[in-house]
Amino acid sequence: MVDLNITVPVADPKWNSNPAWKLPGWAEPIIVATILFGAMFMTRRHNFRIFGTRSSFTSPFDSFDANNSSSRLIPYDSDSDSENEHVSTSKFPPKLRKCFGFTIAMPNTSRFRNNLHSRILQRFPFLNEMLYWVINYIFYRMTAIASQSLFAESGIWNVAQEHGIAVLEAEQYGWLSFLFPVHERQWQQWFMHGHQDALTVLNKAYALIHIPGTVGFICWYYYVAPSFETFAIARRTMTLTNFCAFITFIVYPCMPPRLLPPEYGFLDTVRHDDAQSVWMSxxxxxxxxxxxxxxxxxxxxxxxxxxxHSGVFRRTLERGESRKNMFWKMFYLALGIGYPTFILTTIVATANHYFMDALVATGFVFVSFLCNKVFYVFIPLEDLFLYIIRVEKPIPTTGDRFHERGDRI
Structure with missing residues (x-):
């Protein structure tokens, strides 16, 4: 049996960088809330009043039939003449959803269109997206509890440490080792020796960019995407990636490099810089x-x-979408390449992740993109939930500004 020794005696250099300025605990939630409520205002439905008599405003519901009122994306069955004859006698015919090859009749929530909470959602449809991400966050919070329960007997700390060491061994001696010519320890040590000021910037970036950056992207793309269908693909892909990761967190707890024993040569630079995010504690x-x-x-x-979004690799555009000039094409292309590259540099330099973590995450994104429509199976449950709380699902405003005024975005 070959002895795989991946421990290297590395003397930690003296921490010479200036401590990062620490934000107050309330600052990060305020930043995120500002982004969310700013997006809620920017994506509001114009010419729609929450309060007032029914005749005092024009309802966006009026131009949609009962099946369409829930979502532009969700498939429904309206082709059968017999079904149309059956539901035509009802003022609020049921929504006929297709699920696993079956047609399911779900309650029609359009009868609740004039309820106060329905009007609020119609005025600010981005609130619906905020609810989706609250659900995501709740599921993430539960992964630690579930994983600890699963590995209660063997001890989750020991299991996670073994998995972290196994990742290092696989990167250096496994059949995919050619994908990892640079090791995490070397990456961090380069910053530790002579580039600590740059590492201080990365420490703060690791703490502050992840959640505000992701929330900001969701808000921005909801506003600028040429259609809600295009936005929804990105949102569903990110959501499915989340759930794939959450399952992995539970069944394969893995210790980050910064928490491995000292002989592995990693330093928890974020804590040394006192730059922890309030979301990470x-x-x-x-x-x-x-x-x-x-x-x-x-x-x-x-x-x-x-x-x-840059349009660089697309010959055809979506309906109403304008071709961007060369400056904006190159700007979005550079941003699209630069942002994940910067995040990869950050997570490895701060010893919070292994290179393989990024490789697996990339695979999850591709799989989630190909399978993102799996979330359609939950639409009947959403219909039922909306019926229980007596609310009509808002019609998204994504693309309205773009289509109505022809803005270049």
Whole structure:
């Protein structure tokens, strides 16, 4: 049996960089809330009043039939003459959803269009997207609890440490070792010796860019995407990537390099710089979730979407979409490549992830993109939930500004 020794005695240099300026605990939530509510205002439905008599405003519901009122994306069955005859006698015919080859009749929520909460959602449809990401965040919070319960007998800390060491061994001695010519320790040591000021910037970037950057992207793309269908593909891809990662976090807890024993040569530079994010602390944060890297998974998905938005590699445009000039093409292309590259540099230099974490995250993004429509199976449940809370799903405003005024975005 070959002895795979991946420990190297590396003397940590003296930490010479100036401590990063630490934001107050309330600052990051305020930043995220400002982005979200700013997007809610920017994507509001114009010429729609929440309060007033029914005759005092023009409802966007009026131009959509019962099946269409829920979503432009969701398939429904309206081709059968017999079905149309059956539902035509009802003022609010059921929504006929297709799920696993079956047609399911779901309650029609358009009867609740004039309820106060329906009007609020119609005025600010981005609130619906905010709800989706709250659900994502709740599921993430639960991964630490689920993983600890699963590995209660063997000890999750020991299991996660073994997995982290196994990742290092696979990168250096496995059959895919050719993909990792530079090791994480070498990457961090380059910054530690003579480039600590740059590392201080990366420490702060690791703490502050991930959540605000992702939230900002969702808000921005909801506003500028040429159609809601295009936006929804990106959102569903990111959501499915999330759930793939959450399952991995539970069944394969993995210790990040910064938490490995000292003989592996890594330093927790973010803590040394006192640059922790408020989102990265707390009882339910899963510190043993290095595999895969959602920092990189998000950034890669964002980067690919921005490159698509640039139009550089597209010969045809969507309906109403304007061809961008060369400056904006190159700007979006550089941003789409540069952002995930910067995040990859950050997560490895700060010893929060392995290169393989980024590779697995990339694979999850591709799989999620190809399978993103799997979320359609939850549409009947959404119909039922909306019926229970007596609300009509808002009609998205994505693309309205673009189509109505022909703006170049």
């Amino acid at each position: 707390g009882k339910y944060v899963n510190t043993l979730a290095a595999m895969p890297s959602m920092h990189f998974g998000y950034s890669f998905c964002i980067g690919m979407t921005i490159i698509y």
